[in-house]
Amino acid sequence: MTRLFAAELLKLRTLRSTWGFALVALLLAGLATAGQIGGTQAQDRSDPEFQFRIVLDAAFPAALLSLLLGMILVTNEFRHGTIARTLLATPRRGRFVAIKLLAGAATGAGLMLITLVVTASIGAVWLGILDVPLELGEATDAALRALVGAVLAGVLGAAIGGAVQSQVGALVGALVWIFVAEPLCWALLGLLDVGGAAEYLPAASLGGIVDSGGGGLPFAGSVGMALAWAALATMLALLRTSRRDIT
């Protein structure tokens, strides 16, 4: 398993698209942090919640990128036909799916670490210049949540990639779900007076891991739901991958 995982990481490192994702994560983190600090009134910067929000604002796009990169690292195999060579090295298909999930977790962690380093660097320097004392407890709490969220987003992305297998289908489907279908579900469930059920939907679960202060599921509940969605997608991925002929 170790060598297969190392091979997956080498695959990621040797593709420009991975570094493109890292660069986008870095830029978005910088923009989000600068926007949050620069766009907040001086008196609000002393609110302990403020530094928590700086980290969260930077973390959300990184979690989304983790989800998408997780999908790409599996669907790339089918898109470019590299799946055949991969399965010759990893002929047990359950093991192939497991390695991809691990790689998804690693990419999520990697992207989020880049984001947190950029956010922490800009935040520490800028807030230092503004004489705002650092609230390390709040920031660390947010960072740990963000890291867990990104890891699970990467795992979920890889599992969805394995279940859908079409790159365009997986990416477009995920974006449509996050930005169109799930908000519609929220509205619909609200109309039916069961708005609380919306907290259990996939994007809400992932969001709840990073920010569970809004009256939704608690952190552990959000992690549990995200794991449940990832488990469901993994089962579908196993089912599809184990039956698929590579022609």
Next chain:
Amino acid sequence: MIEVERLTKRFGSTLAVDDLSFSVAPGTITGFLGPNGAGKSTTMRAILGLVLPTSGSTTVLGRRYRELEMPLQRVGALLETFDAHPGRSGRNHLRVLAVAGGIPRSRVDEVLALVDLGAAGKRRVKGYSLGMRQRLGLAAALLGDPEVLVLDEPANGLDPQGIRWLRDFLRSHASEGRTILISSHVLAEVAQTVDDVVIIHRGKLVRHVAIAEVEALAAGSTTVRSPDADRLLELLVSAGLDARSVVEGRLEVMAPPEQVGEIAASGGVVLHELSVARATLEEVFLELTGEPGERGA
């Protein structure tokens, strides 16, 4: 050792492989022949665990491919479809395989040099020509220095020197006791390389014979030209041979040229030509697979 036992594969309503059985012995090169769409690639992919049999089984070195430990070190494969990411360099493609297969990284540069891609190894694969892609595929197959090679149309895209190199390489590989299965839809392409041929058509086994037998089938009639062809025809027919006039002054005789020459000499008939009219290997192949062809043309 490769064994295919009553393999059947259906894709929906299409029967790609139909109750196919054959085996490839260690130390031999077996040509796997058949026209396009005969089921060769499907069979090879079933051997490699990429296609799941509808029924029957395939084993390599006595086990199903997916049960092999360190499979890249046991079996090398070249597939007809290209399987490297276009955005990755050839060298990095092989590095990934080496890490996944537990193969020393030094082997990457060795196989790149072996297939004459050393200089191009750092270039991204999307800039490779067809021949370079094929050589990269061969490098991937050879990376683990495997005991068994399964090569699907390996000569595709190779230049004449590349084909000669491949032929010599496979012969030396087989002489070390390794097992090689090599597919082609052109018999002449593999005739100088293989020991045995497995010929399939529409997914079914047509023949599994030594290449010498196929070559014997290619040995055909004798063409003889004489200014006294009518008299020679009489002599040949009276000797019990199957002979006929093709054009004026030229006969075709279903007998070896030595026998025809002796009969002509004994009858005092002058000959202007005495030659063997051989069917090409392709004609024999087409005949065996039931495809239309003109033998002896």
